Amino acid sequence: MVVEGVQTKFIESSPAEYQVLIQVYQDTLSYYRADKTLDEKTERGPANGDIMVASYTGGAWRAVTVEHLAKSR
Amino acid sequence: MKGGWNQTGVTVSVWRYDANTGVWVDAPGGIAEDPNIYRFEYLCLINNNNNFDVPCLAAAVRCDQGRDGRPVRWYTSLRVFDPPIWSAVRPDRCVYLEKPVDVLGQIAAQIQTKFQQLPINSGSSVTQPSPHTLRGAETNFYAEAAEQTFSVDMLGQDVAIVARPVQYSWSYGDGTSLGPQTAAGGPLPQDRWGERTLTSHVYAQTGDFPVVLTTHFQGTYSVNGGPPLPIPGQGSFSSPPQTVSVWRSITRNYADTCLQNPQGQGCPGVAPPPP
Incomplete structure (x- = not known):
């Protein structure tokens, strides 16, 4: 996965929860068989917009939710 | 987009930006505003001076569905990024001066x-x-x-x-x-x-x-x-x-020539017999 950009306004959407917008794309993938021959190489995917809801509790960040903003095309 | 079955059918909710609060809301129903923005660039343009590189065009996607088709590459970015972070969308597509017709x-x-x-x-x-x-x-x-x-x-x-x-x-x-x-x-x-x-x-x-x-x-x-x-x-x-x-043809046979019998049928000046 390649992260192209990340953005947050640090607005509390609920107590101690913040939203992060992430633009990522799936780079090409190569699948190899046990005998090291190439089975399949996939193409690079289009960029997806994802949202991560993160909370800061107990001195650590946790991801509460990570989802696509819209159904991937 | 999230979806799940319940007794009355499908419930769908989408992440939508709410400008009043500045946060993304997981709101029920409806088609969300597209969270992305898009733009395209012409492929094979030489120095952006409206000249196309012909060998490059030959290798690009074929745009023959209409008049003056040109290959383009689309880019998308999340709307929230300022400035946008443009990411290529493959495969390349075509633009036309007129709506393509068959x-x-x-x-x-x-x-x-x-x-x-x-x-x-x-x-x-x-x-x-x-x-x-x-x-x-x-x-x-x-x-x-x-x-x-x-x-x-x-x-x-x-x-x-x-x-x-x-x-x-x-x-x-x-x-x-x-x-x-x-x-x-x-x-x-x-x-x-x-x-x-x-x-x-x-x-x-x-x-x-x-x-x-x-x-x-x-x-x-x-x-x-x-x-x-x-x-x-x-x-x-x-x-x-x-x-x-x-x-129609009628065959008549005569014994004499017109010299011998100038009044004979068929000789010059003689009226034809009634049909």
């Missing part, structure tokens, strides 16, 4: 009508003997029609149409007709005039008869030098009427 399909739909409206020369009917023939004798008719080629413009495309004569019909002018049939007939040498042929006709009455030849053409067409495609149906083209005069 021009070949439209030509295919119009070609039959176009074919039947072409100024195709029906050819001519030749009569043997001519211009006079005899009642009760075999009169030989044959058609002289040739393959013809036309170049026409349809929907801005160069369309070459070839018309080939395949069938012939004769209307002999005395209420009878022949065909359509494939025999065009052919000329007879003069010493064989009066023989029965595939296309000959016997007139039972004397008089002047308008003979019309109708030639049936099959066509093929090719668009912009492409492969020839058959045109459905046939085009029928008729010649202008040609008059055939049918005479």
Whole structure:
């Protein structure tokens, strides 16, 4: 996965929860068989917009939710 | 987008930006505003001066669905990024100056009508003997029609149409007709005039008869030098009427020459006998 950009306004959407917008794309993938021959190489995917809801509790960040903003095309 | 089944059907919710609170809300229902923005760039442009790199175009996606198609690469970015973070969207696509139409399909739909409206020369009917023939004798008719080629413009495309004569019909002018049939007939040498042929006709009455030849053409067409495609149906083209005069012959035998008997039948100045 390649992260192209990340953005947050640090607005509390609920107590101690913040939203992060992430633009990522799936780079090409190569699948190899046990005998090291190439089975399949996939193409690079289009960029997806994802949202991560993160909370800061107990001195650590946790991801509460990570989802696509819209159904991937 | 999230979805799940419940008793009344599908519940769908989408992440939507709420400008009032500045947060993304997981709101029920509806189509979300697209969280992305898009733009495209022309491929194969040289220095952005409106000249296209021809070898590059040849290797790019083919844009032949309409007029002035150009390959482009689309980019997308999340709307929230300022400045946008542009990410290429593959595969490459095309842009056109006009809404693309299926021009070949439209030509295919119009070609039959176009074919039947072409100024195709029906050819001519030749009569043997001519211009006079005899009642009760075999009169030989044959058609002289040739393959013809036309170049026409349809929907801005160069369309070459070839018309080939395949069938012939004769209307002999005395209420009878022949065909359509494939025999065009052919000329007879003069010493064989009066023989029965595939296309000959016997007139039972004397008089002047308008003979019309109708030639049936099959066509093929090719668009912009492409492969020839058959045109459905046939085009029928008729010649202008040609008059055939049918005479009768009566044989009379005389014992004398006109020198011996100047008043004899058939001699100069002698009235013919009543028919």
